[in-house]
Amino acid sequence: MLSFILILICAIVFPGLIAVTKAKFSGRRGPSLWQPWYDILRLLKKGSIFSTTTSIIFQVAPVINILVLIMAALFIPFTNKYAGFIHFEGDFLLFIYLLALGKFFIIISALDVGSGFEGMGANREALFSMLIEPAFFMIMAALVLLTGHSSFAEMFTTFNLDNSSSILFVVLSCYILLQFSLIESSRLPIDDPKTHLELTMIHEVMVLDNSGFDMALVGIGNALKFSIFGGIIANVVLILWKLPLWSEVLIFIAIELIFAITVGILESFRARLKMIYNSQFVLTISGIAVVMFLMILLLENHL
Amino acid sequence: MIYTYYLVVAIFIGLILLLRSKNLTHSAVYIFNIFQIGFVIYLFQNLNGAKVDYFNYDSISVLFACVLSVLSFISAVHYQVYEIHQDELLRTVRIHNAVYIGFNAALMGVYLSSRYGMLWAFVEATTLTGATLIYHDRKAVVLEAVWKYIYACSISITLAFVGILFLSVAAQEIHLNELTFTLLKQNALLMNPIWLKAAFVFILVGFSVKMGAIPMFNVDIDAKDVAPSPISGLFSSVVLNAGFLGIFRFYQAFSNTSIDTWMNHVLLIAGISTLFFAAAYLMRIKNCKRMYAYSSMEHAGLVLIALSLGKVGMLAAFLHLTYNAILKSGIFFQVGQMIRINGGNKTEIRGYFYQNPIGGLILLFGSIGIMAMPPSGLFISELMIFKELMLQKHWIITVLILFALIVIFYVLLRAIFKMLFYPPNPNNFSNIKGKPVEYVLQIFLLGVSIYFGIFQNQYLFDLIQAAIN
Amino acid sequence: MDSLFILLFAVSILYFSISVNIKRYIMLLGFQGVLLFLIALIGLDELSYFNIGFIAVETLVFKGILIPVYLLNIAKRNKITNINNFKNHRKMKGFYLILATISVFIITIILGNLLKNDFIKIKYLSTAITAVIMGLIFIVINKTITIHIISFIVIENGVFLMALAVGNEMPFLINTAILLDLFVSVLVLGIFFNKLTYHFQDDSSDALSSLKD
Numbered sequence: 001m002l003s004f005i006l007i008l009i010c011a012i013v014f015p016g017l018i019a020v021t022k023a024k025f026s027g028r029r030g031p032s033l034w035q036p037w038y039d040i041l042r043l044l045k046k047g048s049i050f051s052t053t054t055s056i057i058f059q060v061a062p063v064i065n066i067l068v069l070i071m072a073a074l075f076i077p078f079t080n081k082y083a084g085f086i087h088f089e090g091d092f093l094l095f096i097y098l099l100a101l102g103k104f105f106i107i108i109s110a111l112d113v114g115s116g117f118e119g120m121g122a123n124r125e126a127l128f129s130m131l132i133e134p135a136f137f138m139i140m141a142a143l144v145l146l147t148g149h150s151s152f153a154e155m156f157t158t159f160n161l162d163n164s165s166s167i168l169f170v171v172l173s174c175y176i177l178l179q180f181s182l183i184e185s186s187r188l189p190i191d192d193p194k195t196h197l198e199l200t201m202i203h204e205v206m207v208l209d210n211s212g213f214d215m216a217l218v219g220i221g222n223a224l225k226f227s228i229f230g231g232i233i234a235n236v237v238l239i240l241w242k243l244p245l246w247s248e249v250l251i252f253i254a255i256e257l258i259f260a261i262t263v264g265i266l267e268s269f270r271a272r273l274k275m276i277y278n279s280q281f282v283l284t285i286s287g288i289a290v291v292m293f294l295m296i297l298l299l300e301n302h303l
Numbered sequence: 304m305i306y307t308y309y310l311v312v313a314i315f316i317g318l319i320l321l322l323r324s325k326n327l328t329h330s331a332v333y334i335f336n337i338f339q340i341g342f343v344i345y346l347f348q349n350l351n352g353a354k355v356d357y358f359n360y361d362s363i364s365v366l367f368a369c370v371l372s373v374l375s376f377i378s379a380v381h382y383q384v385y386e387i388h389q390d391e392l393l394r395t396v397r398i399h400n401a402v403y404i405g406f407n408a409a410l411m412g413v414y415l416s417s418r419y420g421m422l423w424a425f426v427e428a429t430t431l432t433g434a435t436l437i438y439h440d441r442k443a444v445v446l447e448a449v450w451k452y453i454y455a456c457s458i459s460i461t462l463a464f465v466g467i468l469f470l471s472v473a474a475q476e477i478h479l480n481e482l483t484f485t486l487l488k489q490n491a492l493l494m495n496p497i498w499l500k501a502a503f504v505f506i507l508v509g510f511s512v513k514m515g516a517i518p519m520f521n522v523d524i525d526a527k528d529v530a531p532s533p534i535s536g537l538f539s540s541v542v543l544n545a546g547f548l549g550i551f552r553f554y555q556a557f558s559n560t561s562i563d564t565w566m567n568h569v570l571l572i573a574g575i576s577t578l579f580f581a582a583a584y585l586m587r588i589k590n591c592k593r594m595y596a597y598s599s600m601e602h603a604g605l606v607l608i609a610l611s612l613g614k615v616g617m618l619a620a621f622l623h624l625t626y627n628a629i630l631k632s633g634i635f636f637q638v639g640q641m642i643r644i645n646g647g648n649k650t651e652i653r654g655y656f657y658q659n660p661i662g663g664l665i666l667l668f669g670s671i672g673i674m675a676m677p678p679s680g681l682f683i684s685e686l687m688i689f690k691e692l693m694l695q696k697h698w699i700i701t702v703l704i705l706f707a708l709i710v711i712f713y714v715l716l717r718a719i720f721k722m723l724f725y726p727p728n729p730n731n732f733s734n735i736k737g738k739p740v741e742y743v744l745q746i747f748l749l750g751v752s753i754y755f756g757i758f759q760n761q762y763l764f765d766l767i768q769a770a771i772n
Numbered sequence: 773m774d775s776l777f778i779l780l781f782a783v784s785i786l787y788f789s790i791s792v793n794i795k796r797y798i799m800l801l802g803f804q805g806v807l808l809f810l811i812a813l814i815g816l817d818e819l820s821y822f823n824i825g826f827i828a829v830e831t832l833v834f835k836g837i838l839i840p841v842y843l844l845n846i847a848k849r850n851k852i853t854n855i856n857n858f859k860n861h862r863k864m865k866g867f868y869l870i871l872a873t874i875s876v877f878i879i880t881i882i883l884g885n886l887l888k889n890d891f892i893k894i895k896y897l898s899t900a901i902t903a904v905i906m907g908l909i910f911i912v913i914n915k916t917i918t919i920h921i922i923s924f925i926v927i928e929n930g931v932f933l934m935a936l937a938v939g940n941e942m943p944f945l946i947n948t949a950i951l952l953d954l955f956v957s958v959l960v961l962g963i964f965f966n967k968l969t970y971h972f973q974d975d976s977s978d979a980l981s982s983l984k985d
Contacts, residue, residue: 168776280790280866287786287874294881295779298895420948427952431959438964443971447980450968457956458911458924461931464952465904468934468945472892475941482942497887525983 001085003078003231006249010256011227012037015219017257021264036219043216051209053114061109062210062217068102069224075152076231079238079248083153090150092140096133099184102221103129110206117198121205124278128190128202131282132183138289139173142296159239165299172292173236178262179285181229185222188267190278200275226263230256304349305358305415308342311335312408319401325393328400329383335404336376339411343372359417359484362770363621366763367414367548370628371541375407377744381533381636384738388643389440399439406432406537413545419467419482422549423460426513429545430456433538437530448525455522456512463509463549466502470553473498487556496562503566506553507573513546515539515596516577516603524584527596532639535592539599539635540628547606547624554610555617555771570611575703577604582710589650591638594718595631598673601711602627602681605688608704612691614771619687621767626680626752627673633748634669637662640741641722645731654727662737663723665745670719672752674712680755774814775895777807781933782877782899785906788926789869794847797922798840804929805835808936815896815936819943830950831932839925839957847918850969865913872909877902896937903930915977921965928953 015036023030032038050059074085075095084091107126110118144150146166147158161167183190186203198205207218234255238248273281315335319328346365382403386396409432412425434453438445471482473494479486512519527535554566581601588594602623609620640662645652656663672679692701755763784800784807791797809832816824880898907927911920928949935949972979 164773164775168779172779276864277790277866280864280870283867283870284786284790287870288783290874291779291782291786291877294877295775295782295895298881298898299775420944424948424951427955431955434964444982446967446971448983450964451980451983453960453964454920454924457960458908458927461927461952464931464949465934468931468938471938471942471945475892475938480941481944528983 002082002249003076003235003252004073004085006078006252006256007073007076007224007227007231010230010253010260011220011223013257014223014226014230014260017260018264018267021261022268025265025268036223040216040219043212043219046212048210048212048214051113054109054112054209057105058109058112058209059214061105061112062207062214062221064105065102066217066221066224068098068105069221069228072098072102073224073228073231076228077153077156077235078252079235080157080159080242081245081248083151083157087151087153092150092152092155095152096136096140099225100129100133106206113209115209117201117205118208120199121202121208124202124275125186125206127279128183128282131279131286132180134286135176135180135289138286138293139176142169142173142293145293145296145300156235156239161240163299165296168299169292169296170236170240172288174233176285176289176292177229177233177236178259181226181233182263182266183282183285184229185225187263188270189273189281192272195272200272226260227256230259233259304342304345305355308339308411309408311338312404315404316401319397319404322397323393325386325391325396328397329379332379332400332403333376335407336372336379339372339375339407343369357417357421358415360415362766363548363551364414366621366625366766367541367544368411370544370625371407371410371414374537374540374628374632375403377636377748378533378537378632379403380740380744381536381639382531384741385531385533385639385643388735395439399436402432402435406436410541410545413548417483417485419470419484419487419552422552423464423467426463426510426545426549427460429513429542430460433526433542436534437526439531439534440529442529445529448522448529452522452526455519459509459512459519461509462505466505466507466509469498469502469505473502484552484556491557491560494557494560496560499557499560499562500565503553503557503562503569507550507569510546510549511573513549514543514603514606515546515600516607517573517580520577520580520600520603524593524596524600527599527635528590528593532592532635532642535596536632536635536639539596539631543599543603543606544624544628547603547620550607551610551617551620567611567613570607571697571700574604574607574609574611575700575707577601577607578704578707582707582714585711585714588714588718591641591652591718591722592635592649594715595634595638595673598711598715599627599631601707602631602673605685605704608692608700609684609688612688612695615687615691617771618764618767619684619691622687622763623681623684625763626684626755629748629752629755630669630672630679630681633745633752634666634673636741636748637665637669637745640737641666644733644735644737645728646733646735648728648731651728652722652731653725654723656723657727658732659737661742665742665749667719667723668749669745670715672749672756674715675708678753678756680752682756683759774811777811777814778895778899778933781807781811781929782902785899785903785926786870786873788906788910789873790866792866794918795844797919798843798847801843801922801925801929802836802840804926805831805837805839808929808932809836811933812936816939816946818941819939823943823947827946827950830953834953834957835925835929839961842961843918843922846965846969850973869906869909869913873902873906876905892937896933900930900934900937903927903933917965917968917972917977917980920977921961924956928956 013033016033019035020030020033072095075087075091077084077087107122110122143155143159146169147155149155149158159166187193191202193204195201207215210218234252237255238251315331319331322328322331343365346360346368350360350362350365406429409425409428413422413429416422416425430453434449437452438449467482474482476495477490477493479490508518511517512523515523527538530538557566578601581597581604585594585597588597606620606623609616609623641652641655642649644659655666672681675681675685689701781804784804788797788800791800809828812827812831813824816827877898880901881894884894884898904927907923907930910923910926914920932949932953935946939946
């Protein structure tokens with residue numbers, strides 16, 4: 001329960017922090033830290049407009065998305081002290097498929113609108129999600145190999161740094177998780193959230209027709225998604241030490257904030273890749289994850 | 304004594320690089336060749352008696368070394384005639400002659416080495432010196448061929464090294480620390496066959512570029528096309544022997560193990576496909592040097608087929624290699640003369656017999672010999688190959704090989720008649736005559752081949768049998 | 773510790789598949805040279821110090837520094853920057869090459885584990901074979917001479933890694949692999965590649981097609 005509360009708290013700060021970081025690195029004063037929440041609160045008070053070409057899917061999708069994200073956040077444990085709210089054997093599979101379910105509903109709601117732009121965005125989003133999926137599975141598979149359990153909570157409880165493959169795993173998985181979160185949340189270098197050219201948008205164009213309350217839900221969902229991945233990264237990093245509870249809470253929040261700032265820095269200094277190179281880039285991340293998994297497999301002599 | 308040989312090589316290379324006259328460099332090469340022939344006579348007297356660790360004087364090593372020394376001398380004479388006609392710069396001739404001695408030394412190292420790693424290193428040296436020898440005329444086409452040759456050879460030799468690494472893994476399993484051929488043969492039955500099979504495939508592919516066989520034959524053909532004809536002659540004979548030796552050492556070491564039948568099948572497949580590719584490419588050739596280069600490829604294929612047939616096959620393979628070396632280099636030397644007399648034209652030579660009767664006759668008899676008609680020595684070795692094929696009841700393979708050979712026969716004969724007996728091409732008329740020393744040496748080579756074809760020399764057979772058993 | 777370096781070696785092969793810029797290729801080659809230096813220092817512990825020192829210096833100096841510097845000079849002299857013109861971007865070679873690299877890696881690991889040899893370490897062998905096979909694929913797919921050279925050096929790095937795997941028992945093999953490297957770098961690159969780029973200003977290998985039947 002503790003990690004869920006922490007994730008919700010960090011989700012409040014996330015989008016604002018990324019925007020402020022980007023602004024500061026561009027030499028601007030930037031918006032206030034709570035600006036995204038002012039926007040979301042304003043949108044929450046409005047009503048939604050639904051096009052006549054859409055069906056029930058369009059009305060339901062943002063709600064499903066946010067529900068799925070809240071449910072996924074319940075799985076994240078808090079280092080090796082507390083398990084997540086829900087935990088059982090193989091729960092990481094449910095976790096990743098919940099995220100996929102949310103994304104699936106957003107994709108089909110985009111197709112539901114009937115406009116060419118949303119269809120294009122849905123197409124690309126589906127491809128990149130498919131190509132990045134092996135990365136997360138490989139990280140989880142490596143964790144299962146190293147610890148012998150298949151539940152989030154037990155994995156993080158029994159993970160220890162006694163062999164060299166663990167250090168290898170921690171170092172590489174942080175990098176892969178960082179890229180994975182960037183790709184899943186459709187940020188640079190895959191997709192520029194600030195671009196308004198429909199031909200180059202991916203995620204923004206899928207939610208182009210959502211308005212009012214639904215748009216607010218989408219915004220909250222984005223913040224939550226980032227925070228969830230930040231939580232996983234913080235867990236992976238916090239395995240390295242065994243500290244008392246209060247310092248671990250502080251470090252958890254600190255790692256999430258540093259994650260936000262890192263994303264902001266990365267976005268400031270990177271340009272958007274050419275669309276043709278996107279799939280190549282995503283596949284490279286998956287490739288690195290596969291190679292890491294095979295190397296750990298070899299080191300543990302499990303073949 | 305072998306170290307004395309290499310010391311002399313170094314001295315001669317240094318000497319040639321300092322000399323100031325072309326004729327003096329040629330004389331230095333001749334003196335070196337005479338020394339090399341003396342060295343081979345010493346080897347003949349000390350057969351199987353090497354006192355040094357890295358080299359052994361096996362019978363086939365000595366046989367190949369003998370072929371090398373004789374052909375190298377004759378090729379040097381032809382090269383002098385070639386460069387006098389082209390009127391080359393001193394720098395070109397100096398570099399060429401110095402590298403020529405290095406080339407001889409590298410080949411001698413390949414023949415005489417007793418470890419696999421050394422054999423491989425000397426083959427690498429052969430590539431590098433050979434590429435410098437090919438790059439004699441300074442034209443763009445020649446640069447392209449040299450680049451392709453050196454590139455593809457380097458990659459193939461790297462693949463052969465991968466094969467040697469697999470062999471060393473198999474050897475390390477039984478705690479063998481050196482890849483000496485005798486040690487390999489003694490411990491052959493203890494090694495893991497999977498590593499050996501992998502090693503054999505890589506070694507076959509790697510050394511096939513030197514042999515001019517499948518799968519890396521293209522660069523060899525290009526190299527023989529653009530090189531000066533004396534060097535092409537050497538490439539078709541002694542370098543083919545060097546490539547074959549790389550494959551043969553492996554086959555000999557492991558010929559009594561469980562992978563024997565498998566190796567035979569692989570060699571048969573490689574040989575037959577080489578033969579078919581040679582036959583297919585030959586049907587469209589208009590360039591006489593490329594034609595004879597593809598003919599070398601055909602003989603490389605026949606040698607691989609011979610190797611797959613067992614003990615009798617090995618004897619046939621070595622005889623085929625020796626006779627092929629003598630005949631093919633003779634033909635290439637004559638082709639060089641022919642091109643010179645025709646003003647550098649390689650594709651439209653007609654009526655050579657009327658320009659130069661003796662040369663035409665040499666070319667005619669040489670080509671008839673290379674097509675394995677009696678009385679050339681190649682007839683004997685091919686007869687042995689076919690007899691062994693039929694004794695082992697490979698009927699379909701015999702039919703296929705005969706078919707390919709008929710195609711090659713037809714193409715070569717048609718080309719010969721075109722080149723020799725058609726009405727002469729008026730563009731090619733020139734007053735250049737052949738030098739008598741060339742004729743003498745080429746007739747000597749033809750004569751040796753005919754002698755070996757008619758009187759089968761028991762000493763040669765015994766020499767080869769001693770090495771095989 | 774050497775498993776990290778071998779993993780980085782495999783990852784560099786992945787980055788080779790997606791590179792477009794010549795400078796990136798050359799930096800990756802230098803990176804591979806440095807990795808081989810580190811692997812040689814850590815993995816070979818049964819050889820004499822002189823031998824290890826010689827191998828280490830050779831990998832660092834030749835593969836890590838000299839060859840990349842030389843190739844950079846050639847690229848600068850001939851003004852070669854990108855290996856493709858922009859028409860080739862549509863073929864998405866990088867995507868399929870990454871798939872090929874990963875599949876080759878998986879297959880070699882599976883095959884290597886079927887052999888169950890105690891003397892050779894699978895991680896060395898499978899990464900090395902991946903490097904060799906991917907080098908051959910790069911040569912076949914690309915049509916520029918500079919990439920042919922770079923892919924050949926990748927093949928050589930793979931073979932050197934394989935030699936390191938068996939090198940504890942037979943140091944002679946590693947020395948022979950270094951010999952190959954020296955010969956090829958000095959003679960092939962130094963002499964013939966120089967002449968080639970001097971004569972043929974165009975980098976594409978279509979210029980080398982005048983030899984036909």
